[in-house]
Amino acid sequence: MNANTESNNLDQMDFGSRQWMLLVLPLIILAVLIWMFVQLNPLQALIGAAPPVEELTIDRFSLSSDGIKAYVINGGPDPVTIAQVFVDEAYWNFSISPAAELPRLGRAIIDIPYPWVEGEAHEVVLVTNTGVTFDGAIDVALETPIPGADYWLMFAILGFYVGIVPVGLGLLWFPLLRRLGKKGINFILTLTVGLLVFLLADTALEAIEISEGLPEVFQAVPLIFFAGLLSFMALVAIGRQKETATSDVPRNKRLWLATSIAIGIGLHNLGEGMAIGAAVALGEAALGTFLVIGFTLHNLTEGIGIGAPVAKDRPGIARLLGLAVIAGGPAILGTWIGGFAFSPFWAVIFLAIGTGAILQVVYEVTRLLFESNENHQLFTWPNIAGLTLGLGIMYLTALLVKF
């Protein structure tokens, strides 16, 4: 009886001081060892009089009639003090908030009352107290949009043309899709996979490209993979859940697939919208017309992709419109974010999530194709032809938007 009680006690572990000791001891030893390392500083001989490692990144600029604002982040291991600022090789007055010394990962906004010249390039150089310089380029100086009715509308129209218009127009082929037989639908689905694979590569590469401008400390490239993987897994899990809940009604299953394609494309378009908004805000507005048209054509195929899974069904106009808004609407949101508050960090995160979402859709559509094939064969010639056509269309229309 007694012995029993005792072992029970041990099992349930009213955590005694001995146990606490065992838990805490390694941590104490660790703390002591770290303290000793810092005290002994065995690397001192190697470091010598080496200056501190300084790493500043100018995240973005905003230009107004008051001058130039530079948004700075310290991505280095040590605090950095900004001593002076020169613009186009001329030292200039500035004010810096919250403080001239930026702690690790600290941010600051530098106000420079510099008479920038519209349409021309400027270079802003920050000089730290050790004389190290960090520079940022304003490629084309234009007043940065401040949220006002004009700009909300302008960006909304950009997003509308890039997102909703092409997706909606693509969906207009829906009646045609419905006339296709099973083989036809399958072909369109493989074409969809082709275009999605293109978007997958495109979105991932865009994320990686923007990430190059971020401070090293954010480890942006691994972050892209993790965020992409997580969004992929989360969406697949949600898909499974939906599937179980709606397993009796294949129609609903197909609708969910169409919806998840719309979500994936929507996230992609969010990133695309952000890039466009930022580009316009950063002075590339002159490119706008040409590129918006390019994107409109480029994204037309997206609508077909969304429509394909539900082609057999007869979803109402409202439902199709809803899909168009899910897939295209985020482009409007994206242009607003990109235009008014572009943040390379969040752009990378959104694009990474978009990558995962597109991957999920590729996965789901492929699975659908796999299941619909009697021999469970994926690499049939018609499938490969559809995939190639999808990739080809995207590649060719992308020629309109690449230089």
Next chain:
Amino acid sequence: MKWVNWLKEKRVSRRDLLKISAVGTLMTGANAWNSMQAQTPAVAGAHPVSHSEDVFGVMGKVDYQQNGFDPNDILQDFDYGTVSQLENGQTLREYNIVAIDKEIEIAPGIFFPAWTYNGRVPGPTIRCTEGDLIRITFTNGGEHPHTIHFHGIHSAAMDGVPGAGDGMIHPGQTTVYEFSAAPYGCHLYHCHAIPLKRHIHKGLYGAFIIDPDPNRYTGEEQQIARTRHHESPENAEFNEMVMVMNGFDTNIDGGNEIYAVNSIGFCYQQDPIPVSKNQKQRLYLINVTEFDAINSFHLHANFFDYYDHGTTLTPTLKTVDTIMQCQGQRGILEFSFENFEDGMYMFHAHQSEFAELGWMGMFNVS
């Protein structure tokens, strides 16, 4: 991909943008998008910052106390040495110069790990009369080998270069440079240890002024020599200044981030040099700027006579307002603000870049 390319690389020039925009306009014709573009006057018509006058230059002030030298003092801080007479009647001037590694503030808040002569950049202004015997005891208190190489006439052993005489003076060692001062003029001295470029731009240089000995000249030349000779009363007719044009490469990229005269960027902009209308001005100007082939001096609202190297008693250039000097070149400028209105008269390098990176100042004439 798409857009980001342009955000990050400067591949698309303004001209390209215009071209592309023209293509875009052609493609779309008169559509809603065009009218949208036309409707954004906030972008197109915005007038950038008003050109305020007090917004350029550096922020704050250099702590001269901490630096141990003040550029306002360096202007007229002539070091005549410890003077004695030799048996043969020659004047002996003895100097002690020590090379010291020292961090100096070269613009407000920007610190530079300098190598200095006697803790200041430029080093002490050595001033003497032609024919004087100059004896310089040089001790290297720095962490690298250094020398002093004088521009002037001397023996090979006194040249202060590697491989001649005592060659490079290693940390802790001492040597003596000795020679008779010649020719008269506005000269300089600098470290000639290798690598030369680094040893100079780190701060090892100074002015070396040899006054003409009036006794060696006659007539009008003698009168001029008297005004140049620091021991003659006529020298007081002139307000004399020393300006050493220099620069600092703070980020070690082979270009200067700070340009200055007497080391501190914008120092005479912040503290204009007081100048009297009733006195003639003589400026000993020396260029030791590294990385840039030439530097220059431009005086506003006035003209000056220029004596290249200071080795003549008549100007080598008359009535000019801008001169240029290559690395190591120097000369004497003479000008006057007699009958001028009171006010601030600017001077600066006429390379606008140098000027706006620190090499500009003001004469406060009254």
